[in-house]
Amino acid sequence: MNGGLTPPAPLRAPSDLAAPLSTGTVPLVPQALTDGLMPARKLAQGPRTSVREPADGSPPVCVAPYDTEIVRLPERPRGIVVSGGVTGFHVDLDELEVLGTTLRRLTARLDGTGVHGGVAATDVRALEERLGHALAAAVALVVASGATFEVVAARAALAARAADVVEALELLGRGITRAADEAGRLADGLDGARETYARAEEEARPPEDDGVWRRLAMAFAPVAGVTSLVRAGGVVADIREDGAERTDIATPALDMVTDLRTPLYLVESAVGAGLGRAPKPLNRAGTADLLTEVAHYGLVEPATFVWAHRFRDRLPTPEMSPHPAPEGARRAGTTTQALRTLDAINARSAEGAVGVQRTVRPDGSSSWVVYIPGSEGRPNPAKKGFFVADHARTWGSNTGVLMRRNEQAIRAVERAMRNAGVKDGEKVVFVGHSQGGAIGALLAARRGSGGLVTVGAPTGGIDLPKEVEAVHIEVKGDEVHELDGRENPATLTRTTVTVRPDEAAGTPHAPVDKMHSSVNGVRAAEALEGSAVTAALDDVLGDVGGRPSGPLEEALASPVEVYVPEPTTR
Structure with missing residues (x-):
């Protein structure tokens, strides 16, 4: 051995880890999550907070738990209520729970790593002490050989290296403790957020239509009759106060019929079994389905046969030919x-018209926006045009659409799309009012991609794939969207915007006198333009419809075409 050993440079830690750190209490972690990950030890329960001592010597800073910093939903325009997923927050309670559990496990692992780091530092000190004793004993043995200096230098180098390792382990331990603290606080915040959203969903859920005891009471015909009369009296009082246009009639009517069905439910079930049909549930949705079938088979089909000498599934699909779009029908890159x-x-095209907007992508593929107005023709069942007309979206088509049959109105929209060049697999956004919104929802469910915008449409019973971004605009007092007896599902990609006329009075988005007018959809969208409510759908429309940014791009963009049914002779 010749010369002395030079001690290595001490290990340095990043400046943010060098700052001292003390933590508050540690949350209790279920033992099942920590078995095999850390030494068994008792953990104190409570919210995890941080008390930090900055490196510059300023006073310590106490960092509040994350659950006290949850961002709240922004204020909505007066008279507008938003429910569903596209509200700026996409919340999946199961995912929050899984993420919280994962963070708890991470916290436990980090805490265990910190403990092991402390044990390692102790072991390093013990090893250094034992080696020091061994080197001291070796001095006596090498005195005669003249190598005392080398042994002493080796002992000094060992001590320096051990000190460096211990310092690095301590710095690492403080960093791990800080990471465990942050993970624990974040897990606390996720737990708080999950509880908040779960409570909000529970409060927003509509009350149950039926209860066991109430159904048992309704089994007695006199009780059911009195209850229905009370409901009817309430509707009459509302009409006198607010007017028929602003009064919700469909939902109370469905509830009244549901009450009256209860005493006769056994008879109804027996008749249905004899006809090979399952009984409809004894609730608002079941009543809506039952009334739709009764109206379809008892009125619409016979009347159609009288007028056209054929049943509705045999009605011809109108041939749809292209026409220029009316004034105001411009390419759309936003919901508004x-x-x-x-x-x-809806206001300026011929009856039965379907608007189609095409965008050609750089790769040659196409995407589309399809516009479907509502029922058109004579709103009088005694006149031709209510059940049968040269176009397909007659008033009589509504029952078939609600039953999701291969209705003539649906086939006409599909023919317009095929004539325009829409191919399977291409992204389509459907924009529809009333019956047109229900048709658009059915077609969106079939295609499984793109988007959907509806105004005053009964779409609660139509399940949409999660790939379809949907916004439903409804006006309180408009009965049409309630005809199916169901609320729209509040999924991550499905939002319902409800406009309350009395609360919105005096604002630019207040509904017009006709609650079912498509203009109300425009007003609601204008009030929410640029908000999180329409942002997701605006992105889809921007991708599908394009946003021409200059005169040249505007000139090159394909205009909206309107496909109008050609008159047929019968």
């Missing part, structure tokens, strides 16, 4: 513009 275009087609 899409509803303006729908309203223009």
